[in-house]
Amino acid sequence: MYIFKKTSELQQYVKTLTSKPGFVPTMGALHQGHISLIHQSKQENDLTVCSVFINPTQFNDPKDFDKYPITLAADIEKLLNAGTDILFLPSVEEMYPDGIQAQTNYPLGFIDTVLEGKFRPGHFQGVCTIVHKLLDAVTPANLYMGEKDFQQCMVIKKLLSILDSKIALHTCATLRESNGLAMSSRNERLLAEDRLRAGAIFENLMMIKSIMKVQSFQSLQEKALHALIDKQIAPEYLLLCEADTLVELPDFDFEKKMALLIAAKIGNVRLIDNLRLN
Ligand code: PAF
Numbered sequence: 001m002y003i004f005k006k007t008s009e010l011q012q013y014v015k016t017l018t019s020k021p022g023f024v025p026t027m028g029a030l031h032q033g034h035i036s037l038i039h040q041s042k043q044e045n046d047l048t049v050c051s052v053f054i055n056p057t058q059f060n061d062p063k064d065f066d067k068y069p070i071t072l073a074a075d076i077e078k079l080l081n082a083g084t085d086i087l088f089l090p091s092v093e094e095m096y097p098d099g100i101q102a103q104t105n106y107p108l109g110f111i112d113t114v115l116e117g118k119f120r121p122g123h124f125q126g127v128c129t130i131v132h133k134l135l136d137a138v139t140p141a142n143l144y145m146g147e148k149d150f151q152q153c154m155v156i157k158k159l160l161s162i163l164d165s166k167i168a169l170h171t172c173a174t175l176r177e178s179n180g181l182a183m184s185s186r187n188e189r190l191l192a193e194d195r196l197r198a199g200a201i202f203e204n205l206m207m208i209k210s211i212m213k214v215q216s217f218q219s220l221q222e223k224a225l226h227a228l229i230d231k232q233i234a235p236e237y238l239l240l241c242e243a244d245t246l247v248e249l250p251d252f253d254f255e256k257k258m259a260l261l262i263a264a265k266i267g268n269v270r271l272i273d274n275l276r277l278n
Contacts, residue, residue: 029185058126
């Protein structure tokens with residue numbers, strides 16, 4: 001596996017290839033979910049690039065940035081075992097030579113105003129800023145992202161259309177721990193007992209799905225919120241949305257594609273998850 005720290009060197013190398021690579025952008029603290037993206041990229045591309053870069057501009061809460069897990073040695077080992085061809089490992093100065101205030105404003109529209117966009121103002125602008133820079137550096141044919149970050153995948157789809165890009169976005173299924181907890185780098189920050197309790201997040205999404213035909217969303221939402229609070233999990237939102245637009249739905253509408261989206265805090269760790277309903 002080659003490791004490049006400079007955009008120009010990575011670009012030079014990629015130019016010598018006969019086909020454009022598959023790309024998996026990450027912020028490190030790699031888990032099986034990331035590795036499944038690498039595996040998919042390896043199946044569909046001659047060469048796979050993974051980036052590890054903790055992007056300061058997407059953290060609206062500086063404490064969250066300071067506490068983001070860093071496990072570089074373990075990440076490199078996992079990437080080697082997964083057969084990754086190239087690791088792009090830039091510094092903050094490399095990605096933001098003019099400082100982290102120098103951000104573009106992307107016209108993301110509605111999608112940037114709801115759910116994560118509402119609770120984490122500026123987050124998606126930061127994500128788009130860095131993904132745009134990473135795509136310019138890697139010049140991939142295919143981009144692989146996890147469906148755990150449901151709204152992020154939609155934002156990146158929008159970014160690709162704003163950029164009039166030909167890069168194909170592949171959203172890959174969420175991998176879960178044995179208690180149902182969606183795999184996430186942030187899980188590393190949970191105490192063992194909290195990690196077990198966190199299974200209640202997915203359990204309650206599944207509870208709603210299993211009885212959605214016979215009860216209103218409002219009553220199931222209330223039931224789920226109470227169940228989570230009983231387990232000392234603090235929900236920020238638990239909403240029913242149209243899956244293709246993220247427009248909030250007041251109640252189930254089986255004519256539409258629907259998804260549940262949730263953000264909740266356990267201690268000071270904020271987790272998100274989602275479930276498609278049909
Ligand atoms: O999903 C992530 O890990 C990050 O948001 C991404 C896409 C790597 C951009 O920093």
